[in-house]
Amino acid sequence: MRHRPTSRSAARLAVPALAALSVLSLAACGAQVDSPGTASSASAAGSCVDTSGDSVRIGFLNSLSGTMAISEQTVHDSLQLAAAEINADGGVLGKQLEIVTEDGQSEPTVFAEKATKLITSDCVAAVFGGWTSASRKAMLPVFESNDSLLFYPVQYEGLEASPNIFYTGATTNQQIVPALDYLAEQGVTSLFLVGSDYVFPRTANKIINAYAEAHGIEIVGEEYAPLGHTDFSTIVNKVKSAGADAVFNTLNGDSNVAFFKEYTNAGLTAEDMPVLSVSIAEEEIGGIGVENVVGQLTAWNYYQTVESPENDAFVEAFQAEYGADRPTSDPMEAAYTSLYLWREMVEKADSFAVADVQEAADGVTFDAPEGTVVVNGDNHHIAKTSLVGKIGDDGLIHTEWSSGEPIEPDPFLEGYDWAAGLS
């Protein structure tokens, strides 16, 4: 109740900006970044970023409490690591980073509220964080109406491109589509879809259905469980009796544990019916129990086992800071990379101003732990290498297949005939 007036006035501010943006995005179809209109409205909204001293403020906005804390705490940790490294390395444009931490509390409305606070009263130059699509969707109008920047580190369902958000996790053509290509290559002709009942799995499964229809793969079942659902005996019974070649899993959070325990106990194995998951990373494997997921497949852009000098340094630094038993994962790496990408953009622009950073973004590159990534200035996603991995009995994920080179981001799946009509 208390914050209703602010969100209303924010909404009033947002309307003209959003209208302008949507017209631009319709007209230019993605090339909506350098808009003088938004830049000037930014100064009108009164950017209060203070760059006069020898430090500059940035915001970290992650759920440190609530149901998503499990995942987002790890992202927060790797952001802190990146900030410490950058500060030790002389900061950004010679200024030390001063971190303002806020807790999104796993509530989209709190994310929006805290983002407003970070931008308007803490005067941060950029915000890093968010995890669920619901939190991102809630923050999007805040960043657009205040013309500030959000760096979002998690793979998501695509079909979005805001000039005020940089997406450093995978979009669907860098994760789900390559995973389907891999399965098709392995001779999979029938799939069972299991997902949590919210926006990401439902959108992902729409894409999978379109892909399957075009590639002669039969979808023999599609089941959704409410977030936090822990009794999978019925769904596993359905999977078992449908007898697909493989299961495509878009379950999120704790549900994965219950699902895999049930799956194993029902006598299903990775040999007879492999499960390919798109949101189980290294840190979740310990929670699920390695013995329940050994041999199962995952699709990501980074694993702790990726071999590169940058990754060795990243893993070593992270474990030195947080303990040798803490694994690194894709969203953590994407968050870590996002802070460095922001630094590269700012230094290329030689300015902390949002419009300058947006303009400088195209082509900015960084040798990330996952490999070299490049920012696409049109849709603000980054080119990433796609990896399908197999979970080993050491609890880590080992690359089974790689796209070899970074895949250009295509959030609206415009480059795929079968995807016409999805967006």
Add this chain to the structure above:
Amino acid sequence: MDILSQLFAGLSLGSVLLLAALGLALTFGQMGVINMAHGEFMMAGAYTAFVVQGVVPSAGVSLLVALPLGFLVGGLLGLLLEGALIHRMYHRPLDTLLVTWGVALVLQQVARDVFGAPNVDVSAPGWLSGAVEIGGLALPRTRLFILALALTCVVALTLVLRATPLGRRIRAVVQNRDLAEASGISSRTTDRITFFLGSGLAGIAGVALTLLGSVGPTLGTGYIVDAFLVVVAGGIGQIKGTVVAAMALGMMQAFFEYSTTASVAKVLVFVAVVAFLQVRPQGLVSVRTRSLA
């Protein structure tokens, strides 16, 4: 064959609900305390299993150690809560709801601080992995174990209430507190013991849940609503009503879910319970004592 495996799924879901609700049937049903921290006592039981597994490496032995220890941990937490807060507000059920809700949030944060935000895993003993095959029907051993555990708890609780002096005292206090006091029963002590038993059962339920999912600070919140649903539908204060309601809800969930989806099934179960309570507000088994009317 599908029907048989769904029948078993419903039965095992029912036994999980029963474990979660049995302690509530005692604290809510018998004592009129709406204990929202009941789920967190389950969480404490689950973390007990995790800690025990760290000390006792053999998964089989550690499960058997964790069960009584989980009972003790849950029970002691309940005792603490009763002594510190709840005994001040008997006969004010709505106040207990708010207070214990706060306690639940505190306990979740304590768990997060002590054990960390990521969920942890308790591995099941070897003799509980896999399934028992009966005529082509695969019955997961963990589910059979939980079924047996729930049954044991019901029998034990019934025996305590029916056949021991303690049980007679508990029933006496529930039925008529003043008369019980007048005949020399300390209602204070009896309240404490009842709360200890109810919360201890939550601890056992928590240990059992580690066989099905992972252990995290919010483990209990997923079960608390279902548990209250079972107790209310079963008829407040009645063990046999709780058993029947848990099994009925489990079966309904399993069969609705098989013919529709998990989300729709949850809604249908709610609708069914609401409709049922319209017809029979007192629940499956009605309360016959005067004090709880």
